[in-house]
Amino acid sequence: MLPAEHRLRHRDDFTVALKQGARAGTRRLVLHWAATDRAHPTRVGFVVSKAVGGSVVRHRTQRRLRHLTADRLPGLPADGGLLVVRALPAAGSATSADLAADVDRGLRRLGLTGRG
Template sequence: MLPRYQRITRSGEFSAVLRGGRGVSRRAGGPLVVVHRRDFEATESSEPTRSPRVGFVVSKAVGNSVVRHRVTRQLRALMASRMESLPAGAGIVVRAQPDAASADFGHLSTELDRCLDKVAGE
């Protein structure tokens, strides 16, 4: 489970990461997930340590409630183990694609790593 200070919970923060706004915004996607990244400035961050924060978007296109929650739990577990490697002040939103519902944990992990590497390297 991610602590509250590492989660994006407000709609304004989701919008800022997904739609860009001020600052540098990056996006990388594949058949299973799309990863959006935006680096927040110190004034925009609610946490004084500016730790990286992550949010998840899993729409009804992925599946019913049971499937959506399973995909969210898998993505949350994958991101929890990767939080230390993210830069301070980074806002990450992971958006699941419909094919994520039928993907196994290993493929989801590989795809997430590939997308995270892309948004970090740009």
């Protein structure tokens, strides 16, 4: 589970990451990263729209992404940042292994410490 202090909750934070941050896309995901100051630990948020699927599919996809990013938190910069993981329609039918590979690929492309 993603610890509370690492959850991205405010709309303004999502906007900063999406509009001002660096972006790395894969077939199923787009990752947005904006470096911030040391006042907050790295925080992660998710955007899973109706294009991904119905309610059950969207929630399953978000749970998978939340679990995958929680596992990768220790490898992310500790000096603060905003990471938004946006699911594309293909993410709804992807396996957890596919999503994990896309998260790792996106983190590498952003220059963050991803696995693999």
